[in-house]
Amino acid sequence: MAEDSVLxxxxxxxxxxxxxxxxxIFGCIGAAYGTAKSGIGIAGVGTFRPDLIMKARRPDSISCxxxxxxxxxxxxxxxxxxxxxxxxxxxxxxxxxxxQSRIFxxxxxxLIFGEVLGLYGLIVALILNTKSKG
Numbered sequence: 001m002a003e004d005s006v007l008x009x010x011x012x013x014x015x016x017x018x019x020x021x022x023x024x025i026f027g028c029i030g031a032a033y034g035t036a037k038s039g040i041g042i043a044g045v046g047t048f049r050p051d052l053i054m055k056a057r058r059p060d061s062i063s064c065x066x067x068x069x070x071x072x073x074x075x076x077x078x079x080x081x082x083x084x085x086x087x088x089x090x091x092x093x094x095x096x097x098x099x100q101s102r103i104f105x106x107x108x109x110x111l112i113f114g115e116v117l118g119l120y121g122l123i124v125a126l127i128l129n130t131k132s133k134g
Contacts, residue, residue: 078121
């Protein structure tokens with residue numbers, strides 16, 4: 001067990017995790033606030049000038065809807081695969097690193113390949129979306 005010192009107290013990891021939590025919490029609060037404010041504005045415009053809201057709508061064909069579904073599935077499943085890969089490689093890599101420190105570089109390379117899985121899904125979705133008519 002590591003000793004408790006002034007520069008490295010036992011609660012130091014909690015401070016780091018609190019920073020991560022603060023980033024996520026405040027980011028979500030900001031996104032929720034912005035969405036709520038713009039939604040209120042859109043609802044207000046729709047109440048007094050519904051023609052402006054209806055003018056902004058455009059009809060979507062069924063093929064366009066399925067294309068957007070395919071984009072979402074592409075990004076979603078590759079994101080799931082990337083997260084699963086990163087989780088497994090990270091777990092096994094950290095456990096293996098205890099026994100042999102040379103494994104670190106290989107682990108990082110495999111983690112990069114796992115992250116690229118998510119990027120491939122995004123690229124496929126962007127290519128699909130450029131084929132949209134309208």
